[in-house]
Amino acid sequence: MLCGISYMWTNGLAIMPELPEVETIRRELHSQILRRRLNNVTVLDPRLVQASQPKAFETRLMGALITNVARRGKYLMINVESDVLILHLMMSGRLHLRARTDIRPHTRLLLTLDDDQALHFVDVRRFGRAWITEEAHSHEVVGHLGPEPLDAGFDWRSLAIRLRGRHVAIKTALLDQRTVAGIGNIYADEALFAARIHPETPVNLLSPPKLRALTASIVTVLESGIAHQGTTFSTFETSEGSPGNNQGHLKVFRKTGQPCPSCGKNIRRIVLAQRSTHYCSNCQRKPRTVSTK
DNA sequence: AATGCTACCTGCGCGC
């Protein structure tokens, strides 16, 4: 299914990995590489491991047994015996399990397994990053993250705590990973639509009932995304090659000019926090105290 | 402390 979206890579892939996409990849990887051994590790682009020397990075992982594949927000965590390999795909990072010799353009990292297969980290835009740490929870890149929205303990109070003392637009706050981990541009717009909250609403003006609604909507849209194996705008492959199809379930994201599925009014697009933002001006009203530009 | 803005990077669509 196409959504009038026309940009994709030459290999036909166009996803923006947020929590549901990373979780989909995590589940596939878990079934594919758990208890496999890393026979070889090759850093093809030093930029990927900026924080460390490529050689040291490689040797630290070489020969290690993969004991778990986990996720924190949008970060993928491949546990080996005594270390954790943390990966962030950013926008264009992809993981493919395929023949170790089948190296395609833009491959940045090769994790060769104990057969002819390798996990290929392919990243056209080179924004993706990789780290190795002994203790993932306190690591610099995940230590500051907000609560996991799909954990049992996530409720409107934990959201309220993270918004305390702040005055930014709610969409800006949702894109800030310290507020809630894993929300990106797609699911921020979808969650705000589902909760009937205008994206420019200052967070200090959100009542507890609105925060409750938003909390529930965040959980709903993320779970829906996972249930549909993530959002893609073209011939998306997960690492196994099966397509995600959550794009067919989005209500407002990149639906500018199309009728709101709730009221029929045209979906609007604005730029907020330097990001495309889509909403229904009828279903998502600005509080009166916010002046219209 | 909180917030805003830019750099980073590349392929593709669009307009001329």
Place this chain on the structure above:
DNA sequence: TGCGCGCAGGTAGCAT
């Protein structure tokens, strides 16, 4: 047909 511009995205880092 060819070229160049602008867009898309998440995060770190810097400025205010």
